[in-house]
Amino acid sequence: MAERARTYHHGDLRASLVEEAAAMISEGGAASVTMRAIGSRLGVSRGAPYRHFPDxxxxxxxxxxxxxxxxxxxxxxxxxxxxxxxxxxxxxxxxxxxxxxxxxxxxxxxxxxxxxxxxxxxxxxxxxxxxxxxxxxxxxxxxxxxxxxxxxxxxxxxxxxxxxxxxxxxxxxxxxxxxxxxxxxxxxxxxxxxxxxxxxxxxx
Amino acid sequence: MAERARTYHHGDLRASLVEEAAAMISEGGAASVTMRAIGSRLGVSRGAPYRHFPDxxxxxxxxxxxxxxxxxxxxxxxxxxxxxxxxxxxxxxxxxxxxxxxxxxxxxxxxxxxxxxxxxxxxxxxxxxxxxxxxxxxxxxxxxxxxxxxxxxxxxxxxxxxxxxxxxxxxxxxxxxxxxxxxxxxxxxxxxxxxxxxxxxxxx
DNA sequence: CGGGGCATGTTGACCTCGTCAACATACAGC
DNA sequence: GCTGTATGTTGACGAGGTCAACATGCCCCG
Incomplete structure (x- = not known):
C-alpha cells in the first residue's frame, strides 16, 4: 500500500500479494487466505495473482x-x-x-x-x-x-x-x-x- | 476390513473410516483424504461418513x-x-x-x-x-x-x-x-x- | 510521434470438494 | 410380520483453485 506506480497497472502487485496474504494469515489463519479474497482485498480480480504466481x-x-x-x-x-x-x-x-x-x-x-x-x-x-x-x-x-x-x-x-x-x-x-x-x-x-x-x- | 456384521449395513463403518483415513494419510498425505475418496475406498457413498462424524x-x-x-x-x-x-x-x-x-x-x-x-x-x-x-x-x-x-x-x-x-x-x-x-x-x-x-x- | 507487442488484469467456465436435505433401506424389537 | 430408527444414497448448492479467451495499458522501436 505504500509504494505505487512502479510497474504497470496496479503497481507491484506481486509484493502486495505477499504482504496481504501474510496479513490475512495473521488475521484469520491460513484457511482464510483465498485467491479470491486476497484479490478482492487488493482491488483486483481473482485471476490477477496468477500473473505473478503459478498457483x-x-x-x-x-x-x-x-x-x-x-x-x-x-x-x-x-x-x-x-x-x-x-x-x-x-x-x-x-x-x-x-x-x-x-x-x-x-x-x-x-x-x-x-x-x-x-x-x-x-x-x-x-x-x-x-x-x-x-x-x-x-x-x-x-x-x-x-x-x-x-x-x-x-x-x-x-x-x-x-x-x-x-x-x-x-x-x-x-x-x-x-x-x-x-x-x-x-x-x-x-x-x-x-x-x-x-x-x-x-x-x- | 477384519471384522464385520457388528452393527447394521456396513458393519462398524465408523472404525473403518478412521482406519482407512489413517491409511490414506500415510499413502498420499492429508490432502488426499477426501470424504468422497474415503467413502469410495470403503464401498460406501460420500454421504455415509456423515452418519458417524458431523464433519x-x-x-x-x-x-x-x-x-x-x-x-x-x-x-x-x-x-x-x-x-x-x-x-x-x-x-x-x-x-x-x-x-x-x-x-x-x-x-x-x-x-x-x-x-x-x-x-x-x-x-x-x-x-x-x-x-x-x-x-x-x-x-x-x-x-x-x-x-x-x-x-x-x-x-x-x-x-x-x-x-x-x-x-x-x-x-x-x-x-x-x-x-x-x-x-x-x-x-x-x-x-x-x-x-x-x-x-x-x-x-x- | 504512432503502432505493435508484451505484461498485466478480467471474466466465464469447469472441476473438485464439503455439506445439507430429501429419500431409500435394513435391522431391531414388539 | 410391522414399525421406527439407524444407516446409507443421491441431488443440489456454494466455495474455491485454476485455465483459457479476451481486454487493456504501457514500453519501445522505428
Whole structure:
C-alpha cells in the first residue's frame, strides 16, 4: 500500500500479494487466505495473482520465505546491544525465536508446514530456512572456540538447539502446553537446559 | 476390513473410516483424504461418513486421537524389557518418539496440526495428548526421586524434553535437516543433551 | 510521434470438494 | 410380520483453485 506506480497497472502487485496474504494469515489463519479474497482485498480480480504466481502454493511459499527472512532479521538484531559475553547471546536467540513464533503463530505454522506448501522442493524456501541454520551454526562455533560450550560438530549442536526452540514454539502455538504454565519461565528453562547440556558433555 | 456384521449395513463403518483415513494419510498425505475418496475406498457413498462424524474435521480428530494412543502405546512398550536403570529409559522413550514420527510422518503431522483439526477445543484430542505428557511426567518424577536428574517441577522438565523430541521429529519430517546427517546420531545427541542439561542444573 | 507487442488484469467456465436435505433401506424389537 | 430408527444414497448448492479467451495499458522501436 505504500509504494505505487512502479510497474504497470496496479503497481507491484506481486509484493502486495505477499504482504496481504501474510496479513490475512495473521488475521484469520491460513484457511482464510483465498485467491479470491486476497484479490478482492487488493482491488483486483481473482485471476490477477496468477500473473505473478503459478498457483496458490507458490504465493504461500513466498509468504513463508518472507517469514523466515523476518525471523532471521529478528534473531540477528537481538545481537546488537546484547552482551555477547558468555552464552547469553545464544539464550537470547532462543528466546527471540520462540517469541517470534508466539507473535505470529499462523505465519510460523506456515513456514514449517511443508505439506501445505509444496510437494516438490522449493529451493527458495530451503535457502531461507538454511540461512537460519547457518547463523545458528556460526554463533555456536564462536562459543565453542571460546570454550563456553563443548566441542563437536557445531552443526549437530545447532540442530539440537533448533529442535528445542522449534519444538517449544510449536507446542505453545498448538496449545499443547498448559496455559497456566509461565511461558517466560518455560522458555528460559528450555534454553538453559540445552545450554547446560551442551556445556559439559563428552561424546559417548 | 477384519471384522464385520457388528452393527447394521456396513458393519462398524465408523472404525473403518478412521482406519482407512489413517491409511490414506500415510499413502498420499492429508490432502488426499477426501470424504468422497474415503467413502469410495470403503464401498460406501460420500454421504455415509456423515452418519458417524458431523464433519471432516471430526473424522480427522478421531484419526489424530488414534495416533496419539498408538504413540503412547509404543512409548510404554519400550519400557518392558528395557533396563529401567538410570536414565536409559528416558533416552529410549525419546528415541521411540522420534522414530514413531519418522515412520508415520503424515499421521504425526496431523496429530499436531491443530489448524487443520479444530477451531474449537477438542477434548478427546486434548486428553490423548495429555496422556502422553502425563506418562512423561511420571517417568521424570521417578528419576528425580532416584536423584538421577535434577529436582524441580517435573512438569516443566517434561515440557522441555517433549519440546526437544517433538522439535526434532518435526524438523526431520519437514526435511529441514540435511539428509546427510546421521539421523540416529542426531536423535541420540538430542536426547543426551537434554538429559545432561537436566542432570546438573540448578534453578537460577 | 504512432503502432505493435508484451505484461498485466478480467471474466466465464469447469472441476473438485464439503455439506445439507430429501429419500431409500435394513435391522431391531414388539 | 410391522414399525421406527439407524444407516446409507443421491441431488443440489456454494466455495474455491485454476485455465483459457479476451481486454487493456504501457514500453519501445522505428
Amino acid at each position: 496458490k502454493t507458490a504465493l504461500l511459499v513466498a509468504v513463508a520465505v518472507a517469514g523466515f527472512k523476518r525471523l532471521n532479521r529478528r534473531l540477528g538484531s537481538g545481537d546488537a546491544g546484547a552482551p555477547s559475553s558468555s552464552v547469553e547471546r545464544l539464550r537470547r536467540m532462543g528466546e527471540q525465536y520462540v517469541r517470534f513464533a508466539l507473535k505470529h503463530p499462523a505465519h510460523y505454522r506456515l513456514m514449517y508446514g511443508k505439506e501445505a506448501l509444496a510437494r516438490q522442493d522449493q529451493p527458495e524456501l530451503r535457502n531461507a530456512a538454511g540461512a537460519l541454520l547457518e547463523n545458528l551454526v556460526d554463533v555456536i562455533r564462536v562459543h565453542q572456540q571460546r570454550g563456553e560450550i563443548e566441542g563437536g560438530d557445531p552443526r549437530a549442536q545447532a540442530y539440537v538447539a533448533w529442535s528445542a526452540v522449534h519444538g517449544l514454539a510449536s507446542l505453545l502455538i498448538e496449545q499443547q502446553i498448559d496455559p497456566n504454565v509461565d511461558v517466560d519461565d518455560l522458555i528460559r528453562q528450555t534454553t538453559q537446559t540445552i545450554l547446560d547440556g551442551m556445556r559439559d558433555r563428552s561424546q559417548d | 471432516k474435521t471430526a473424522l480427522l480428530v478421531a484419526v489424530a486421537v488414534a495416533g496419539f494412543k498408538r504413540l503412547n502405546r509404543r512409548l510404554g512398550s519400550g519400557d518392558a524389557g528395557a533396563p529401567s536403570s538410570s536414565v536409559e529409559r528416558l533416552r529410549r522413550m525419546g528415541e521411540q518418539y522420534v522414530r514413531f514420527a519418522l515412520k508415520h510422518p503424515a499421521h504425526y503431522r496431523l496429530m499436531y496440526g491443530k489448524e487443520a483439526l479444530a477451531r474449537q477445543d477438542q477434548p478427546e484430542l486434548r486428553n490423548a495428548a495429555g496422556a502422553l505428557l502425563e506418562n512423561l511426567v511420571d517417568v521424570i518424577r521417578v528419576h528425580q526421586q532416584r536423584g538421577e536428574i535434577e529436582g524441580g517441577d517435573p512438569r516443566a522438565q517434561a515440557y522441555v524434553a517433549w519440546s526437544a523430541v517433538h522439535g526434532l521429529a518435526s524438523l526431520l519430517i519437514e526435511q529441514q535437516i540435511d539428509p546427510n546427517v546421521d539421523v540416529d546420531d542426531l536423535i541420540r545427541q538430542t536426547t543426551q543433551t537434554i538429559l545432561d542439561g537436566m542432570r546438573d542444573r540448578s534453578q537460577d
